[in-house]
Amino acid sequence: xQDNQKPGGAASTGREYLxxxxxxxxxxxxxxxxxxxxxxxxVTKIANTPDFIKGVINLRGVIVPVxxxxxxxxxxxxxxxxxxxxxxxxxxxRVIGMVVDGVSDVIELTPEQIHSTPELGASxxxxxxIGLGSVEERMIILVDIEQLMSAKDMALIERVAA
Numbered sequence: 001x002q003d004n005q006k007p008g009g010a011a012s013t014g015r016e017y018l019x020x021x022x023x024x025x026x027x028x029x030x031x032x033x034x035x036x037x038x039x040x041x042x043v044t045k046i047a048n049t050p051d052f053i054k055g056v057i058n059l060r061g062v063i064v065p066v067x068x069x070x071x072x073x074x075x076x077x078x079x080x081x082x083x084x085x086x087x088x089x090x091x092x093x094r095v096i097g098m099v100v101d102g103v104s105d106v107i108e109l110t111p112e113q114i115h116s117t118p119e120l121g122a123s124x125x126x127x128x129x130i131g132l133g134s135v136e137e138r139m140i141i142l143v144d145i146e147q148l149m150s151a152k153d154m155a156l157i158e159r160v161a162a
Contacts, residue, residue, distance in 0.1 A: 014108035017133065019140055020087065021101040023075045028107065028133055028140045033089050037103055040084040053157065057086075057097060064088065065157045066097035067149070091149050096157060098145075107140065109133045114142065 017028035018037075043055035043066050052072035056063050066086060070078045083102040088095060114131045128148040133140040149157065 014110040014113075016106055016108050017140070017142060018087065019104045019107050020085075021104060022069055022073060023101065026104065026138060026140045027100075028109075028142045029087075029089075029145045031106055033091060033145050035088040035090050035095065038086045038088060038097075040080055040086055040099060054099060059088065059095070059097075062095055064095050064097050066099060067157070068099040070099070070101065089145060091146055094157065096149060107133070107135055109135070109140075109142075 016031040018031050018034050019026055019028050021027075041057065043057050045055040046053070049055075052068055054066045054068050054071075056065050058064075068078065084099065085103055086097040086099055087103065088097050113135065114133050116131050117129045128144050130142040130144050133142050
């Protein structure tokens with residue numbers, strides 16, 4: 001066992017991320033923001049909200065707005081199947097549901113495994129991308145979920161949940 005490892009083989013200097021699928025890509029968010037993972041269920045639609053806000057669900061007495069990340073990222077045809085899940089997040093003091101194609105695993109990444117985001121030009125918004133994590137042959141887009149649910153989007157979500 002190397003000096004920087006805990007019993008069980010996990011490196012002690014890494015951070016844990018929940019890995020999930022959107023289309024063909026793997027994404028990761030800080031596991032500490034995740035409250036729970038639920039199967040996709042029918043939501044109550046709210047009139048006059050953007051397409052990416054699917055509606056709200058009642059989670060043990062808390063009204064939770066649900067955002068479909070596939071629509072927000074404009075990934076084309078959105079299908080709901082047995083793998084579709086809602087990741088319930090605690091972001092900026094609010095509970096928000098995030099619809100994704102599926103959850104794969106929890107990964108621990110050391111700083112050496114996280115690469116900076118490449119410059120993609122001014123027309124592509126990468127402010128919510130922390131970096132790219134590499135695990136063996138797999139690349140995971142690491143997302144700052146608080147940045148992604150930007151102030152503008154959060155204002156919409158606040159209004160929906162009110």
